[in-house]
Amino acid sequence: MEGLVMKTCEGPVNIAVIKYWGKRNDELILPMNDSLSVTLHVDHLRSRTTIACSPVFKEDEFWLNGKPFPINERMRTCIEEAKKHISEEKKELSKYKLRICSENNFATAAGLASSAAGFACLVYCLAQVYGIDEKVVDLTILARRGSGSACRSIYGGFVWWQKGTSDDGHDSKAVQVASEARWPELRAVILVVSHKQKDVSSKDGMKRSRETSQLLHFRSKQIVQQRIESMIKAINAKDFDAFAEITMKESNQFHAVALDTFPPCFYMNDVSRNVIDLVNKYNAYKVDMGSSTRYSAAYTFDAGPNACIYLQDKDLSEFLSIIVSSFPSIEKEYVRGLPVEVVSSSVDIFPKHAPGALDYIICTKVGPGPRVIESDHLLNPDGSFKV
Numbered sequence: 001m002e003g004l005v006m007k008t009c010e011g012p013v014n015i016a017v018i019k020y021w022g023k024r025n026d027e028l029i030l031p032m033n034d035s036l037s038v039t040l041h042v043d044h045l046r047s048r049t050t051i052a053c054s055p056v057f058k059e060d061e062f063w064l065n066g067k068p069f070p071i072n073e074r075m076r077t078c079i080e081e082a083k084k085h086i087s088e089e090k091k092e093l094s095k096y097k098l099r100i101c102s103e104n105n106f107a108t109a110a111g112l113a114s115s116a117a118g119f120a121c122l123v124y125c126l127a128q129v130y131g132i133d134e135k136v137v138d139l140t141i142l143a144r145r146g147s148g149s150a151c152r153s154i155y156g157g158f159v160w161w162q163k164g165t166s167d168d169g170h171d172s173k174a175v176q177v178a179s180e181a182r183w184p185e186l187r188a189v190i191l192v193v194s195h196k197q198k199d200v201s202s203k204d205g206m207k208r209s210r211e212t213s214q215l216l217h218f219r220s221k222q223i224v225q226q227r228i229e230s231m232i233k234a235i236n237a238k239d240f241d242a243f244a245e246i247t248m249k250e251s252n253q254f255h256a257v258a259l260d261t262f263p264p265c266f267y268m269n270d271v272s273r274n275v276i277d278l279v280n281k282y283n284a285y286k287v288d289m290g291s292s293t294r295y296s297a298a299y300t301f302d303a304g305p306n307a308c309i310y311l312q313d314k315d316l317s318e319f320l321s322i323i324v325s326s327f328p329s330i331e332k333e334y335v336r337g338l339p340v341e342v343v344s345s346s347v348d349i350f351p352k353h354a355p356g357a358l359d360y361i362i363c364t365k366v367g368p369g370p371r372v373i374e375s376d377h378l379l380n381p382d383g384s385f386k387v
């Protein structure tokens with residue numbers, strides 16, 4: 001079709017080890033404290049987005065996971081902000097309407113960071129369509145306007161969102177602490193306890209926490225900065241003990257803030273607590289078996305019951321075998337993502353749960369940032385939606 005421009009990109013999920021919770025400015029999405037995350041591999045968990053731009057389109061349209069979806073205020077902001085940075089030779093495109101089609105290969109709005117992958121992918125794809133020069137324009141600042149945690153999905157590896165101090169948000173951006181090549185042995189196992197949409201969104205939950213939780217204010221002023229420094233040291237030194245301890249304490253403190261919120265937010269459930277118990281028992285078991293480190297696995301939970309367990313490649317098969325025997329399933333495709341050998345575990349110190357306590361498991365590793373893909377477009381070649 002004459003004048004049609006079309007690009008398709010994929011964007012990764014990130015799971016924070018130092019949590020973002022609480023904004024100092026809701027509209028600009030400026031956080032109360034810094035945060036730090038691990039980008040998970042786009043081969044296993046990703047948003048894929050196709051954007052087409054054409055003089056014949058009559059209105060902007062968005063489809064998410066195969067259905068028309070409203071273009072909400074945050075998405076509108078990302079589009080309008082991206083248009084401000086359009087390259088000189090593509091200026092004409094800013095007048096054209098957009099068709100955006102996106103899909104996540106995992107549950108949306110279930111505390112699996114779909115908004116992070118989705119908005120990072122959207123902004124990255126807009127940058128390709130509009131010829132935005134990434135050396136001049138910080139895409140992390142654009143992605144932040146879609147969802148705070150999305151700014152960290154613009155980079156691969158280990159990413160630090162610096163809260164910034166200015167009122168206009170120009171210094172609230174993400175930087176890469178280390179690429180995925182720094183710690184290639186690091187693995188992440190996502191235990192999907194529920195893929196149902198959560199009751200209180202992160203946006204509403206963190207607003208309520210800022211208004212009612214004294215613990216949140218204490219944490220953001222007195223605790224987070226020190227933990228960021230220790231975490232960066234741990235990553236650079238590949239010190240799993242330090243990484244694991246800070247990760248678990250951060251998760252615990254975030255959920256303590258959720259409970260300190262009034263009325264409280266309950267994001268974890270009994271299965272989540274059983275997972276914490278299993279990880280603690282696994283760490284103790286490994287020490288008994290002569291492990292040179294205090295921790296072999298570290299849990300973290302976002303605003304939902306699903307667990308993310310960080311561990312190293314050497315322990316992955318053993319840990320998964322224990323999980324599968326402790327949380328049995330009748331699902332055929334129970335373990336997804338990275339291929340891992342799962343054997344029947346002979347270690348019987350872990351409690352057995354009823355089949356079906358976990359929906360499924362995704363195994364992945366630390367990965368790169370968003371990428372352009374040349375095939376598998378989600379729109380037809382003429383820019384129409386695939387129905």
Ligand SMILES: Nc1ncnc2c1ncn2[C@@H]1O[C@H](COP(=O)(O)OP(=O)(O)OP(=O)(O)O)[C@@H](O)[C@H]1O
Pocket residue numbers: 047048064072102103104107108109110111112113114115116117118119122149201202203302303304
């Ligand atoms: N692929 C996508 N493209 C654009 N926007 C998306 C995409 N996926 C999700 N979103 C947006 O993110 C919203 C879901 O965000 P929400 O914060 O509720 O859930 P989550 O990101 O899965 O959980 P959490 O942020 O707590 O980990 C969707 O309603 C939609 O607006």
Ligand SMILES: C[C@@](O)(CCOP(=O)(O)OP(=O)(O)O)CC(=O)O
Pocket residue numbers: 015016018019020021029035115116146147148149150202203302303
């Ligand atoms: C618990 C968290 O996952 C919170 C994520 O919050 P969002 O980035 O989804 O919130 P908004 O900025 O309002 O879109 C912790 C984290 O990812 O750091």
